[in-house]
Structures are given as C-alpha cells and as structure tokens.
Amino acid sequence: MTLEAGAELAPKTYPVTRASLVRYAGASGDFNPIHWSDRIATAVGLPGVIAHGMFTMALVARAVSEWTDGAEVVDFGAKFTNPVLVPDDDEGTSVTVSGTVKSVEDGLATIALTVVSGDQKVLGMPKVSVRV
Amino acid sequence: MAVDGSLVGRAFPPTRPYRVTDEKVREFAAATGVSWESGDPVPATFPIVLAFDAMNAFLDDVQVELSRIVHGEQKFSYARPIAPGDVLVATLSVASLRQIGGNDIIGTVSEITDDSGAVVCTTSATLVHRAAEVA
Known part of the structure; x- marks a missing residue:
C-alpha cells in the first residue's frame, strides 16, 4: 500500500491467552515468571500474570508489517x-493496534500508534519509522 | 536492595555469538501468530532475543532477580535488517540509574553487532527493579 501523511491504518486486533505467553516465552527466551505464574506475579505486587511488554511490541510490529507489506523498520x-493482564481462561484478552501516518519524508514513513487492551492504552508514545 | 550507582557507564562482556536461523525466526514469528517463510523480513523485535540474553547476564552479575524486573521502555534503531545467516553478539552497557519510590530505574543500551563488527541494531531498555514490599 502507499503510505500518505494523515492516512489512518485499519485497526488490528490480536488475541492474547496464557498459551500465547508460554509460546512467546519459549520463542524469545524471556522466562520471567511474572508472565506465567500468578503466585509469583502477585508476590511482586502485580495484579496477576501480565503479558511480556515485548510480546505486545511484537504484535505491534506484526500490525506494522501487515499495513506496510513488510516494509523495513528503521x-x-x-x-x-x-500492563496487559491475561486471565487464566480460554478467552484471555486481546490487544488492538491502530495507527496514523504522521509524515512521509526522506524515504521514511513515521507512524504514530495507539495500542489498547480492553479500553486501556497499554503503550506510551509507541512510534515506528519504516522505509518507503 | 538498591542497585549500585557505580554501574553507570559500565559495559558488560559481549554475549556468545548467536547464529540467526530460519527455524528460530519461524518459531519467533509463529509466537506472534505469523506464518514466516524463508525470505520474508525478520520480525522487527527479533533482536530482543539477543538483548534479553545480555540483560540476563547483567542481572546475574548485579544479583537482581528477574521476577522483580518490569519493563519500562524499549527502543530499537536498526542500521540494517537482520537476516538468517547473521552471526550476532549483544554488548550491554548501563546508561543511567536512578531511584524512584524505592524502585531502581535502570537504563541499558545493547549494541548488536555482526561478525564483521558492524552495528546491526542498537536497542535501549528501561528496566524497573521493583523494591520488595516493606512488611
């Protein structure tokens, strides 16, 4: 697709379950128990198991890749x-990524993102630049 | 236990060389629901596999438990795309350290370099070391 300044990119929603977190832990090497053990998560003061921040960022990267047909990220x-709280049930939760193209110049498109889980923003100032 | 302020500026030894393979990239992409085929771009956050390795070594060194770490911020700046066949190492240094409300806020920078020594990606992480609750 052609990226133009001001373009709104169609929101993408991805499911996040406990199984997603276990799988991401194995693939990334991040075995922090706050991402799989309620006992340890609550012991360190969290409300329960939370998604890896890097899992959320990986989902954002997936959305960007889908919007831009795999453009090179700079x-x-x-x-x-x-935190993205992930309940221990079949449904889990989800993360929705939307974006607006802020600028296209010097061969780079900059996209400002909004990333929510439920009705709460989970990332602050998420931003990506891709080569166009 | 607060982290020692003299760490700022310290660089840790590079991680063991890591060969990027199709199989590993496919596994990483699949964990985010993506069917990756050989030749597709490597997912943008893949360098975290190396950066995380470097962070684990750092946390071991400063005797901080991983379960007390929450991620505050992450930034990637890419000099070129990573591709299968690359042999990469990550070198972590501590950029900043401050204490807020009993928590340590640790700023780290990891440079990911290839086997020619060229920088492929620079990634910075803010790690929040949560203080133990006072009983």
Whole structure:
C-alpha cells in the first residue's frame, strides 16, 4: 500500500491467552515468571500474570508489517505504561493496534500508534519509522 | 536492595555469538501468530532475543532477580535488517540509574553487532527493579 501523511491504518486486533505467553516465552527466551505464574506475579505486587511488554511490541510490529507489506523498520519504540493482564481462561484478552501516518519524508514513513487492551492504552508514545 | 550507582557507564562482556536461523525466526514469528517463510523480513523485535540474553547476564552479575524486573521502555534503531545467516553478539552497557519510590530505574543500551563488527541494531531498555514490599 502507499503510505500518505494523515492516512489512518485499519485497526488490528490480536488475541492474547496464557498459551500465547508460554509460546512467546519459549520463542524469545524471556522466562520471567511474572508472565506465567500468578503466585509469583502477585508476590511482586502485580495484579496477576501480565503479558511480556515485548510480546505486545511484537504484535505491534506484526500490525506494522501487515499495513506496510513488510516494509523495513528503521526505528521502533514504546513505553510500557499499563500492563496487559491475561486471565487464566480460554478467552484471555486481546490487544488492538491502530495507527496514523504522521509524515512521509526522506524515504521514511513515521507512524504514530495507539495500542489498547480492553479500553486501556497499554503503550506510551509507541512510534515506528519504516522505509518507503 | 538498591542497585549500585557505580554501574553507570559500565559495559558488560559481549554475549556468545548467536547464529540467526530460519527455524528460530519461524518459531519467533509463529509466537506472534505469523506464518514466516524463508525470505520474508525478520520480525522487527527479533533482536530482543539477543538483548534479553545480555540483560540476563547483567542481572546475574548485579544479583537482581528477574521476577522483580518490569519493563519500562524499549527502543530499537536498526542500521540494517537482520537476516538468517547473521552471526550476532549483544554488548550491554548501563546508561543511567536512578531511584524512584524505592524502585531502581535502570537504563541499558545493547549494541548488536555482526561478525564483521558492524552495528546491526542498537536497542535501549528501561528496566524497573521493583523494591520488595516493606512488611
């Protein structure tokens, strides 16, 4: 697709279950128990098992790749402002990624993102630049 | 236990060389629901596999438990796309350290370099080391 400044990119919603977290832990090497053990998550003061921030970011990267047909990512960053709580049930939760093209110049498109789980924003200032 | 402020500026030894393979990239992509085929772009957050390795070594060194770490921020800046066949190492250094409300806020930068020494990706992470609750 052609990226033009001001373009709104269609929101993408991805499911997140405990199984997703176990699978991501294995694939990434991040075995922090706060991502799979309620006992340990609550012991360190969290409300329960939370998704890896990097799993959420990986889903954002997936959305960007789908929007841009696999464009080369040059810069990508976000703050983890609210945890994605993942209940231990069949449905889990979901993460929805939407974006707006802020600028296209010098061969780079910059996309401002909004990333929510439920009705809460989970990433602060998520932004990506891709080569166009 | 607060992390020692003298760590700022310290660089840790590079991680063991890591060969990027089709199989590993396919596994990583599949974990985010993507069917990856050989020749497709490597997922943008894949360098975290190396950066995480470097972070684990760092946490071991400073005797911080992983379960007390929450991720605050992550940024990637890519000099070129990663591709299967690359042999990469990550070198972590501590960029900043401050204490807020009993938590340590640790800023790290990991440079990911290939076997020619060229930087492929620079990634910075803010790690929040949560203080133990006071009983």
